[in-house]
Amino acid sequence: MKDILIIVVLGLIMLLNSMDVVTDLGLGVPLWHIVEEGMIVLASGMCFVYMLWEMRRRKREVLILARNLSATDKQLQTITDEMRRARSNYSEAILQQFTDWGLTQSEREVAMLLLKGLSFREIALVRDTREKTVRQQASTIYTKSGLEGRHAFSAWFLEDLLTG
Numbered sequence: 197m198k199d200i201l202i203i204v205v206l207g208l209i210m211l212l213n214s215m216d217v218v219t220d221l222g223l224g225v226p227l228w229h230i231v232e233e234g235m236i237v238l239a240s241g242m243c244f245v246y247m248l249w250e251m252r253r254r255k256r257e258v259l260i261l262a263r264n265l266s267a268t269d270k271q272l273q274t275i276t277d278e279m280r281r282a283r284s285n286y287s288e289a290i291l292q293q294f295t296d297w298g299l300t301q302s303e304r305e306v307a308m309l310l311l312k313g314l315s316f317r318e319i320a321l322v323r324d325t326r327e328k329t330v331r332q333q334a335s336t337i338y339t340k341s342g343l344e345g346r347h348a349f350s351a352w353f354l355e356d357l358l359t360g
Contacts, residue, residue, distance in 0.1 A: 199251050206244040213237045258321050261314075265322075290353060297340045306333045311350060 217233045275283070290311070294304045309319045316334065320327040334346070343349045 199247060203244060203247045203251070206240050206247065210237055210240040210244055213240065254321065261318055261322055293353075297337075299337060299340060303333050303337050303340075306330055307337050307349075310334060310337070310346060311353060 213233050213236045217230055217237060220230050220233065272283075290308070291304070294307055299307060305323065306319055309322065314322065316327050316330045319330045323330070338345055338349060341349060341352070343352055
């Protein structure tokens with residue numbers, strides 16, 4: 197939503213300054229003033245186009261991520277009832293561990309996406325937040341869990357499965 201607001205403001209700046217340049221040309225305003233306002237129109241126009249391009253690029257990335265998650269969900273629907281119960285029990289155990297570590301709801305969401313293998317950038321896109329925020333939340337998750345990073349965090353949940 198904030199991107200749309202920025203694009204609208206840039207568009208208004210570009211439009212209003214363009215109208216001002218046209219008016220100034222008719223009034224015989226000094227050339228340096230017209231060039232200055234023309235540069236504002238050009239700069240705001242370039243930012244306007246860049247923001248539009250960036251929004252479309254991010255939208256495509258989110259759509260690709262959504263398709264990938266949907267495909268994964270479809271694959272999971274084909275597993276047997278026994279595996280479905282085991283998966284459900286394991287998910288409950290993971291969520292209980294998150295509770296034991298005192299993770300907030302946002303941290304739980306980030307932690308689950310980390311366990312699913314998403315990058316910080318992908319998590320930020322999925323959660324519609326900044327990558328820096330995701331990194332800070334991940335750091336807090338590692339601190340609360342007493343683990344030293346993403347690999348140790350993921351391994352902590354896999355270790356018990358592999359020691360059978």
